[in-house]
Amino acid sequence: MSQAPDKTQLRHRMRTLRAEAAARDPDAADKLADLFPMKLLERYGPVVAGYVAINEEIDPAPLMQRLSRAGAELCLPRIEDDGRMTWRLWSIGEPLERRPFGLSEPGMDAPEVNPTLILTPLLAFDAMGNRLGYGKGHYDRAISSLRSAGRAFACALAYPAQQIDSVPSESHDQPLDWALTPIGSVPLFMMRNMKALNSNDAGPGAA
Numbered sequence: 001m002s003q004a005p006d007k008t009q010l011r012h013r014m015r016t017l018r019a020e021a022a023a024r025d026p027d028a029a030d031k032l033a034d035l036f037p038m039k040l041l042e043r044y045g046p047v048v049a050g051y052v053a054i055n056e057e058i059d060p061a062p063l064m065q066r067l068s069r070a071g072a073e074l075c076l077p078r079i080e081d082d083g084r085m086t087w088r089l090w091s092i093g094e095p096l097e098r099r100p101f102g103l104s105e106p107g108m109d110a111p112e113v114n115p116t117l118i119l120t121p122l123l124a125f126d127a128m129g130n131r132l133g134y135g136k137g138h139y140d141r142a143i144s145s146l147r148s149a150g151r152a153f154a155c156a157l158a159y160p161a162q163q164i165d166s167v168p169s170e171s172h173d174q175p176l177d178w179a180l181t182p183i184g185s186v187p188l189f190m191m192r193n194m195k196a197l198n199s200n201d202a203g204p205g206a207a
């Protein structure tokens with residue numbers, strides 16, 4: 001049997017694919033904002049975690065504008081001195097601090113909040129909601145702690161080319177619930193449920 005592809009190698013490949021997708025689709029961020037199903041905000045808002053795009057991540061800014069106008073409270077991730085990632089309240093136009101890796105983050109005086117709808121950057125995802133990020137585990141840890149405290153709906157923002165057959169998964173990985181691309185939505189949580197149902201049907205004792 002062939003080995004699962006090395007995550008480091010996959011990260012390199014996906015960096016290139018994402019950059020190519022970004023160059024091909026300069027209007028992606030606006031299309032994404034138009035296509036966001038507002039029922040997700042009604043069901044999983046009102047505290048929405050966005051991010052400030054780095055590298056060639058799809059830019060969530062137009063979507064964050066739309067959500068804010070519809071009443072969402074926005075927050076952004078911040079990497080604290082102890083290495084933990086927190087979420088801090090932020091309003092459009094408020095200044096941000098420049099941090100390593102090109103990150104722009106709220107200051108440490110911004111109040112900490114628990115978002116219920118998390119717009120998630122990534123390198124790759126698959127139909128089961130597995131996610132590949134930069135490999136620090138920040139989103140896994142933060143979403144895991146949000147989920148143990150209550151509800152948290154993780155919505156990936158991505159180019160279609162970032163969906164791949166299979167992302168190598170590990171036990172600590174927190175599944176994505178939804179992915180939004182400039183050509184539409186991928187309801188990942190429904191696809192996971194359907195797969196679970198089908199594998200139950202196929203099992204012994206199935207009618």
Ligand SMILES: Nc1nc2c(c(=O)[nH]1)N(C=O)[C@@H](CNc1ccc(C(=O)N[C@@H](CCC(=O)O)C(=O)O)cc1)CN2
Pocket residue numbers: 011012015051052053054055057077078079085101103121122133134136137138139
């Ligand atoms: N826009 C954005 N903000 C975010 C994240 C993210 O993925 N995207 N994070 C998600 O956790 C946290 C910051 N974490 C980061 C962790 C590592 C690197 C990093 O190592 N960058 C290198 C190598 C990238 C690579 O392996 O391809 C680089 O930019 O050169 C960047 C951000 C919180 N804020």
Ligand SMILES: Nc1ncnc2c1ncn2[C@@H]1O[C@H](COP(=O)(O)OP(=O)(O)OP(=O)(O)O)[C@@H](O)[C@H]1O
Pocket residue numbers: 007131132133134135136137138139140141144170172173
């Ligand atoms: N819930 C968790 N508890 C403890 N450690 C974790 C948890 N989630 C992730 N980690 C640690 O983080 C490391 C990197 O995880 P992984 O390769 O899944 O990151 P990633 O999801 O690709 O990147 P990121 O979340 O930073 O964008 C893992 O090797 C693991 O040690």
